[in-house]
Amino acid sequence: MSDFDWLFFTEVLVGGLLSGVMYSLVAIGFVLIYKTSGVLNFAQGAQLLFAALTFVSLVERDLHFVPALAITFALMVIIGIAIERAILRPLTNKPPITLFMATLGLSYVIEGAAQLLWGTQVHALDLGIEDIPFDVGGVFISQFDIFAAAVATGMVALLSIFFRYTRVGLAFRAVADDQFAALAVGLRLPWIWATVWATAGLVALVAGLLWGARLGVQFSLSLVVLKALPVLVLGGFDSVAGAIIGGLLIGAAEKLAEVYLGEYFGGGIEGWFAYVVALAFLLVRPSGLFGQKLVERV
Amino acid sequence: MTMLSKFKIAALAAGVALTIALPAAHADEQYFPLQSYRVGPYAAGGTGFFGGFIDYLNLVNTRDGGVNGVKLTWSEAETQYEVERGVEAYERLKSNPNVAAWNPLSVGIAYAMIDRITADKVPLITINHGRTDSTDGRVFPYVFPLLLNPYSETSGIVNYIASKEGGLESLKGKKIVVLYHGSPYGKETIPIYELLAEKYGFELQQIEVPHPGNEQQSQWLTIRRAKPDYVVLRGWGVMNPVALKTAAKTGFPVDHIIGNVWSNSEEDVIPAGDAAKGYTAITTQASGTEYPVVKEIVSTLYDKGQGNLEDKNRIGSVYHNLGIVNGILNVEAIRIAQEKFGKRTLTGDEVRWGFEHLQLDPARVEALGAKNLFHSINVTWDNHEGNGYVTFQQWDGKKWNVVSDWIAPDWALLRPIIEKSSGAYAAEKGIKLRTAEDAEAATN
Numbered sequence: 226m227s228d229f230d231w232l233f234f235t236e237v238l239v240g241g242l243l244s245g246v247m248y249s250l251v252a253i254g255f256v257l258i259y260k261t262s263g264v265l266n267f268a269q270g271a272q273l274l275f276a277a278l279t280f281v282s283l284v285e286r287d288l289h290f291v292p293a294l295a296i297t298f299a300l301m302v303i304i305g306i307a308i309e310r311a312i313l314r315p316l317t318n319k320p321p322i323t324l325f326m327a328t329l330g331l332s333y334v335i336e337g338a339a340q341l342l343w344g345t346q347v348h349a350l351d352l353g354i355e356d357i358p359f360d361v362g363g364v365f366i367s368q369f370d371i372f373a374a375a376v377a378t379g380m381v382a383l384l385s386i387f388f389r390y391t392r393v394g395l396a397f398r399a400v401a402d403d404q405f406a407a408l409a410v411g412l413r414l415p416w417i418w419a420t421v422w423a424t425a426g427l428v429a430l431v432a433g434l435l436w437g438a439r440l441g442v443q444f445s446l447s448l449v450v451l452k453a454l455p456v457l458v459l460g461g462f463d464s465v466a467g468a469i470i471g472g473l474l475i476g477a478a479e480k481l482a483e484v485y486l487g488e489y490f491g492g493g494i495e496g497w498f499a500y501v502v503a504l505a506f507l508l509v510r511p512s513g514l515f516g517q518k519l520v521e522r523v
Numbered sequence: 524m525t526m527l528s529k530f531k532i533a534a535l536a537a538g539v540a541l542t543i544a545l546p547a548a549h550a551d552e553q554y555f556p557l558q559s560y561r562v563g564p565y566a567a568g569g570t571g572f573f574g575g576f577i578d579y580l581n582l583v584n585t586r587d588g589g590v591n592g593v594k595l596t597w598s599e600a601e602t603q604y605e606v607e608r609g610v611e612a613y614e615r616l617k618s619n620p621n622v623a624a625w626n627p628l629s630v631g632i633a634y635a636m637i638d639r640i641t642a643d644k645v646p647l648i649t650i651n652h653g654r655t656d657s658t659d660g661r662v663f664p665y666v667f668p669l670l671l672n673p674y675s676e677t678s679g680i681v682n683y684i685a686s687k688e689g690g691l692e693s694l695k696g697k698k699i700v701v702l703y704h705g706s707p708y709g710k711e712t713i714p715i716y717e718l719l720a721e722k723y724g725f726e727l728q729q730i731e732v733p734h735p736g737n738e739q740q741s742q743w744l745t746i747r748r749a750k751p752d753y754v755v756l757r758g759w760g761v762m763n764p765v766a767l768k769t770a771a772k773t774g775f776p777v778d779h780i781i782g783n784v785w786s787n788s789e790e791d792v793i794p795a796g797d798a799a800k801g802y803t804a805i806t807t808q809a810s811g812t813e814y815p816v817v818k819e820i821v822s823t824l825y826d827k828g829q830g831n832l833e834d835k836n837r838i839g840s841v842y843h844n845l846g847i848v849n850g851i852l853n854v855e856a857i858r859i860a861q862e863k864f865g866k867r868t869l870t871g872d873e874v875r876w877g878f879e880h881l882q883l884d885p886a887r888v889e890a891l892g893a894k895n896l897f898h899s900i901n902v903t904w905d906n907h908e909g910n911g912y913v914t915f916q917q918w919d920g921k922k923w924n925v926v927s928d929w930i931a932p933d934w935a936l937l938r939p940i941i942e943k944s945s946g947a948y949a950a951e952k953g954i955k956l957r958t959a960e961d962a963e964a965a966t967n
Contacts, residue, residue: 233748240740337562345566346834347764349796356772356798365747367772439768441794444564445735445761452738483741493705493731495741 236364237484238477243370245476246377247439250432251453252460252468253380254425260401260463261421262313263321267328270450271335272426274442276301277433281350281442282343294430301426304335309419336447347443352434373435377469380431384465393420401463455503461516470514475499553590553857553868555580555597556616558627563603565760567790568842572628573599574831575846576853578820581831583854585823590857591866596621606631613639621868624648624853624878630708633666640665644966645871646856646878650849651676651784651807655711658908659945660879661956665871667878669852670807670900670911671932674941676784677715678932679913680805681723684753684781686927695724700746702766703757705733708785712757715940722936736762743773756782756804763791764799771798778803781915788841792918800920805913808848808897810923812839816847816892841923848897855891856881864965876965879904898929904962910934 251269258266276297283293312327354372358365388394399407400417408414436449452475460471479502483495506513557576560569580595589595598619600612609632613625624646627633633649637657640647641664649657650669657666671679684699685691701716703709713729720727728749730742736758743766746754754775756766763786770777782791782804789810792799812818817839824830825838837843860869860877869877881902883891888899902909913930916923949956 230748233744237741237744240744244738244740340562340566344833345562345570347567347790347794349794351796356768358772358774365773369772439765440737440761441764443761443790443794444566445737448735448761449737479738480741484745487741491731492729493733495738496705496733 232363234481237480239364239366240370241477241480242473243367243374243476244480245456245472245474246370246374246469247435247472248449248452248456248476249469249472250373250377250380250428250435251449252456252472253377253384253465254428254432255450255453255457256463256465256468257384257421257425257428260465261397262400262418264313264324264328265321265462266425267325267450268308268332268335269425269429269453270447271332271339272301272304272429273433273436273449274444274447275304275335275339275433276426276430277350277437277442277446278339278343278348280430280434281348281437285348298427298430301430302423305422305424305426306419309415309422313418313422314415332447336444340444345444347441348437350434350437350442352438354438369438373439376431376435380428381465381469388465393417397421452499455499457513458503459506459513461513463517464513464515467513467515475502478502551589551592551868552594552596552621553623553874554619554621555595555623555853556613556619556625557597557599558602558609558612558616558625558629558632559599560602560604560629561599562601563605565604568788569604569628570832571788571837571840571842572846572849574837575843575848576626576850577831577846578824578843579816579847579850579854581829582816582820582823583850585829586819590854591861593857593861593866593868595854602627602629602632604629604631606635610635610639617643617645622871623857623869623874624871626650626849626853628652630654637663637666643871644875646875648849648853648878650845650852652708656941656945656948658906658941660903660905660907660962661958662945662949662954663907664957664962665875667902667907667909669878669881669902669907669909670848670897671784671913672908672941673711674715674937675908675911675932675934676805676913677712677719678934678937679930680755680781680783681716681719682930682932683805683913683915683927685723686930688752691723696726697753698726698728698749698751699753699755700749700751701727701729701755701757702739702742702746703729703731704736704759704762705731706759708759709757715937716755718940732758732762732766734762735760737765739765739769740773743769743775746770747773747775752779754780756780756786758782758786758791761794764794767792767795767802768798777801778917781805787916787923789837789923790842797920799918801917803915803917803926804923806841806916806923807911807913808841808844809895809914809925810839810841810844810916814844814893814896816851816896817844819892820847844896848893851891851893852881852883852900855883870966872966876962878902878907879962881909904957904959 254269258264280293280297354369356369358367396412396417456471456475460467479495479499482498487494559573584595602608602612622645626648630652633653647666651671653668655672655674657663657668658672685694778801784805787804787806856877859880860873864873883900885899898912900909915927917926
């Protein structure tokens with residue numbers, strides 16, 4: 226073990242944890258929708274793409290950062306409400322697989338609409354954050370990744386406060402807990418769902434900007450959902466904290482596996498290794514680390 | 524109305540519908556079926572390439588009235604770069620009369636078409652891509668990886684690195700990392716890099732990036748630890764800008780990254796922002812609008828609102844110019860075939876003969892208004908690549924600038940390896956090797 230390069234190990238680990246935070250950002254959008262409506266929203270990636278593409282297209286048309294952000298957010302809210310009205314409401318009480326398939330179709334519609342509206346070109350997105358690494362005791366750490374981690378932490382904190390201490394947040398939790406009981410005490414489910422989808426739109430916007438700055442704004446941006454799925458399996462589909470912990474574990478595991486185990490499998494293993502970890506967890510804890518255990522009375 | 528008259532009316536209606544549905548076959552037309560991709564994840568490349576190709580066909584029609592009076596026609600079917608859609612488009616478009624050649628610009632679609640186009644006897648053009656062993660016209664009579672196959676690309680890149688280091692002898696002891704896309708396309712050059720490393724004595728490490736390539740932290744940390752002299756980027760799509768950004772993030776100098784032919788477009792560098800400044804990539808055709816043929820396309824088409832690109836800023840981009848060069852090669856193959864078979868509409872097999880005699884020296888390239896846009900091509904019946912030269916361009920943050928002379932890959936070294944592979948394919952498929960006499964005969 227004396228030859229083991231601990232500095233390099235630390236660098237890979239830190240890089241993996243920071244990448245994991247980026248996965249968590251996408252996973253949080255899934256959690257929000259699933260937590261309150263039981264729908265696995267496969268269109269989250271397309272929403273993320275739409276948000277980033279809209280923002281960057283507005284900026285390229287000489288709009289300043291803040292108005293572009295405001296217009297994009299407004300558009301994401303409108304889309305959220307429209308999805309609730311046009312798709313979810315007519316499908317109320319349909320089986321989960323029907324709702325999942327609806328969001329799958331929706332993702333293609335959103336991607337097509339984005340291309341129709343803003344064209345097919347790729348764009349650079351500069352958020353004004355330097356991505357020059359800084360040296361911490363021989364370990365290179367990306368400034369951008371640190372910034373993204375701070376944003377993700379801030380978002381989780383805000384969402385936690387929102388869920389715990391605001392009336393709307395409490396209504397969200399009530400709906401998540403028992404939809405029929407929530408209806409019985411006078412909560413308006415359609416309004417709550419529309420608000421949840423709008424909030425998921427905000428998360429998509431933040432994630433879209435950070436991922437867009439990292440990858441460039443292009444159509445493969447919607448593929449980042451594939452990074453969020455193992456995170457959800459690991460952390461639980463209905464836990465914001467689980468999304469964060471799951472992201473960190475998946476990020477670290479896949480990077481360490483790629484560097485230290487990759488050569489034994491011909492390299493390029495991180496894409497599927499994350500799913501191996503998720504599957505292993507699924508066998509042991511089907512509801513994930515922090516997901517609610519389903520208890521059914523029969 | 525009796526049953527019989529009802530039947531007659533139905534038959535008449537069906538006949539009229541069929542007449543409308545099928546394009547009329549004119550004796551003086553040559554048709555290009557285009558399996559294009561203008562939507563979906565690869566639309567940026569598709570609109571550029573097919574835009575350039577159509578612009579050139581349009582220029583020939585508008586300026587010359589076609590090729591020796593034979594008008595060029597085309598229609599598009601959207602594939603979104605998906606193989607099954609590409610094959611479906613092939614089945615749909617092949618019923619059109621007077622098909623000249625297929626140009627799908629997709630490795631997957633091209634692979635799926637090889638048996639079909641061979642049976643139909645119509646050329647399949649895979650400019651700068653496709654399977655390397657299809658260079659061997661003895662085994663693949665109808666497939667043409669024009670200008671550059673993956674092995675030649677590899678040799679061209681190694682020769683360029685050698686030229687920067689002071690010659691091939693200077694490669695000894697150097698270290699090169701190849702960062703490749705985790706797909707059959709990405710893996711195709713693994714053996715040839717190994718061969719060249721052994722021949723020239725450089726240390727080689729090949730690292731895979733899983734598709735789509737939007738995470739490369741671990742690969743670039745491994746590269747930083749390996750401390751190579753150069754990294755060759757054999758990427759595709761989002762993998763390319765992410766590679767450049769992650770290289771900057773991990774402190775690897777961008778001017779020591781050399782991109783392959785599918786990592787060389789504006790779409791590969793613009794998303795990377797400042798991290799791409801100084802990045803160099805191989806190309807078979809220069810970008811820019813200073814070439815006479817590009818200028819002519821602008822004055823003849825775009826100034827009159829007839830250009831194919833929606834965004835005029837993309838005129839002269841890498842994909843647009845590749846499309847123009849592809850147009851030149853297709854049109855000249857038809858022109859050459861017409862010299863033998865007559866100035867009329869040709870069959871696919873006759874156009875194949877034209878491609879097998881597509882010899883454009885620098886003087887002819889200049890006469891076509893493409894001097895320095897591309898170097899030359901010399902296709903023969905058994906060499907379907909045509910010994911294309913390569914050059915290298917460097918991104919300055921706004922545009923590509925050519926930074927090398929035209930470089931010749933080591934074709935003599937590569938040919939036996941290509942023949943070994945094509946020979947194995949022929950044995951597997953039970954294909955009898957074609958001779959020069961076989962190639963001369965063309966069916967009409």
